Amino acid sequence: MTASNRQKRLNSIKISKADTHQNLIKPTWPFQEEEGHARLTFYSKGGDTDMPYSKFVLIPLFIAAQATIMMVIEPTLGFVSWISFQAWAMYFLAGCSPKMGLKTFLGYLGGAAASIGIMQGASIFGAMGLANGTNLYLAVFIVVVLVISAEYVQWFDFVPSWFVGAGVFFGLMNLDIFTEGASIWAxxxxxxxxxxWSCMIGLAFGAVTVAFRTWYEAQVNTETADKQPPAVPAE
Structure with a gap:
């Protein structure tokens, strides 16, 4: 690359200090689109519209009410709240959209399958004579290659949810929640x-959170815009 081309390249990626500062102080929730990544900006302090805390406080109150409801209904519906809380957060991280919520759900399912593959693979390799952890290491290596390759499989390509789902599955397998004498497959x-089931509950709560916040902040934004003084026509 010539010096001239290198300078053109550097100029093309320069970001002004003002833009950088604005992006740093603007609170955003991630929004993933089909092509590239974008940001879904909610209107709060430092964003496109300064929302006074007297109006903003309704948002944390609503989410706190959701969290309380989740804890109350847990025994009745039979899910695990700490798993649901994770899935709730994953809905935001995935992009706050139903499509990405479905991909998260499928990723959790894939994570469960990956965990089973690791445990069964370690058992098989152990029976073949591999010991001192080598059987587990080999199983992990093979399964992780397959998991990362899921990026090329439509609807299963949100790989972070595979890792979260797998980790939660391993956690469940170490809890004393099974009937006595249950087989490994049971x-x-x-x-x-x-x-x-817990993942589905969490994703549903995430969808409700996003729907409410999007609606509420649009109302606040409209109300704020209506209160703005009319523009003075240029002479």
Whole structure:
């Protein structure tokens, strides 16, 4: 690359200090689009519209009410609240859209399958004579290659949800929630059902949060715009 081309390249990626500062102070929730990544900006302090805390406080109150409701209904609906809270957050991280929520759900399911693959693979390799953890390491290596390759599989390409789902599945397998004498496959089945049901609850709560906040902040934004003085026509 010549010096001239290098300078043109540098100029093309320069960002002004003002733009950088504005982006740093603007609170955003991630919004992932089909092509590239964008940001879905909510209107709060430092954003496109300064929302006074007297209006903003309704948002944390609403989310706090959701969290309380989740805890109250947990025993009745039979899900695991800490898993649902994680899935709730994953809905935001995935992009705050139903499509990405579905991808998150499928990723959790894939994570459960990956965990089962690791445990079964370690057992098989152990029976083949691999010991001292080598059986587990080999199983992890093979399964992770397959998991990352899911980026090329439509609807299963949100790989972070695979990792979260797998981690939660391993956690469930270490809890004393199984019937006495249950086979390993029965334990896999119980953990998968518990994981996916809890994930579904969390994603539903996330969708409600986004729907409410989007609607409410649009109302505040409209109200603020209506109160702005009319523009003075240029002479």
């Amino acid at each position: 334990m896999y089945g119980q953990s998968t059902v518990k994981l996916m």
